[in-house]
Amino acid sequence: MSFSARVYNYDLKKTLESGQMFRYKEVQSGVYRVISRDKVCYAKQVEDTIMVRTGEEKQTSVTDADIYWRTYFGFGQNYERLIELVKGNKFLEKVVGYNLGLRILKQDPWECLISFIISQKNNIPHIMQCIEKLCAAAGSAMEEGLFAFPTPKELCSLSIDKVGLGYRKAYVLNAAYQVDMGYFQLDKIGGINRNYKAIVQELCTLNGVGPKVANCVALFGYGCLEAFPIDVHIARILGLPEMSDFKSKDYGDLAGVLQQYLFNYAINNGL
DNA sequence: CATCAGGTGAAGT
DNA sequence: ACTTCACCTGAT
Numbered sequence: 035m036s037f038s039a040r041v042y043n044y045d046l047k048k049t050l051e052s053g054q055m056f057r058y059k060e061v062q063s064g065v066y067r068v069i070s071r072d073k074v075c076y077a078k079q080v081e082d083t084i085m086v087r088t089g090e091e092k093q094t095s096v097t098d099a100d101i102y103w104r105t106y107f108g109f110g111q112n113y114e115r116l117i118e119l120v121k122g123n124k125f126l127e128k129v130v131g132y133n134l135g136l137r138i139l140k141q142d143p144w145e146c147l148i149s150f151i152i153s154q155k156n157n158i159p160h161i162m163q164c165i166e167k168l169c170a171a172a173g174s175a176m177e178e179g180l181f182a183f184p185t186p187k188e189l190c191s192l193s194i195d196k197v198g199l200g201y202r203k204a205y206v207l208n209a210a211y212q213v214d215m216g217y218f219q220l221d222k223i224g225g226i227n228r229n230y231k232a233i234v235q236e237l238c239t240l241n242g243v244g245p246k247v248a249n250c251v252a253l254f255g256y257g258c259l260e261a262f263p264i265d266v267h268i269a270r271i272l273g274l275p276e277m278s279d280f281k282s283k284d285y286g287d288l289a290g291v292l293q294q295y296l297f298n299y300a301i302n303n304g305l
Numbered sequence: 306c307a308t309c310a311g312g313t314g315a316a317g318t
Numbered sequence: 319a320c321t322t323c324a325c326c327t328g329a330t
Binding site (some may be wrong): 091155156157159161163164199200201202203 | 329
Binding site for chain 2 (some may be wrong): 150153160161200202243250
């Protein structure tokens with residue numbers, strides 16, 4: 035039914051609204067409805083506690099849904115080392131300070147892949163609108179008129195002309211076909227002995243998936259925190275004089291976190 | 306009406 | 319290897 039998580043240095047609003055995921059809605063002040071795969075939850079933060087309400091019928095002990103959402107929200111993550119790593123660079127210190135509490139979510143690779151294919155050369159409100167239309171058209175119905183993210187098979191057998199995907203439609207349909215047929219195995223590329231580079235390389239074999247989208251999927255879908263997606267905002271920032279000797283590799287498995295901090299700083303400060 | 310928005314692939318240097 | 323350009327669509 036619901037659970038509470040004690041969190042340290044977590045910011046639910048920043049985490050959800052930083053553009054890393056698209057299926058959230060603030061239904062009441064401070065209450066966020068979050069949808070992932072075929073699951074819905076309502077999350078609210080009060081100081082160092084996050085309350086998560088799920089649609090489960092009864093609460094016997096810790097449910098699978100609890101575990102799913104704890105992992106999803108990244109409650110257990112800790113990026114404290116990043117504060118030390120950026121010391122000395124005033125700009126990065128400001129960026130990290132601005133984003134304290136923002137975590138990288140652990141999303142579903144399939145949903146993440148399709149979402150970020152759709153995101154290319156597109157703006158956030160329209161991305162969200164496209165995804166909702168896609169779910170309504172192909173996903174299975176859940177409670178209160180909400181729809182699950184469509185499975186690969188569901189996406190394959192859909193006419194998605196009404197979704198407004200534009201030229202991305204072919205990319206989405208092809209990805210759905212490849213995954214549904216088992217030609218492209220999302221779970222396999224994230225297997226135990228695969229690494230970040232291999233994941234990006236594999237993802238880039240899909241039509242419509244280039245370095246930017248592949249790195250987003252690696253970061254948000256596969257939990258590769260060393261992934262460093264470079265979009266127009268990040269590229270602009272990398273051109274700033276204070277970033278002249280910046281190398282993402284220097285930040286190891288916090289590079290992706292810093293990337294998201296830079297991105298969120300950029301879109302909220304007109305960079 | 307022209308331009309633009311969280312890129313990519315193809316074709317041209 | 320690097321540069322240019324078309325691409326769907328909805329918003330301004």
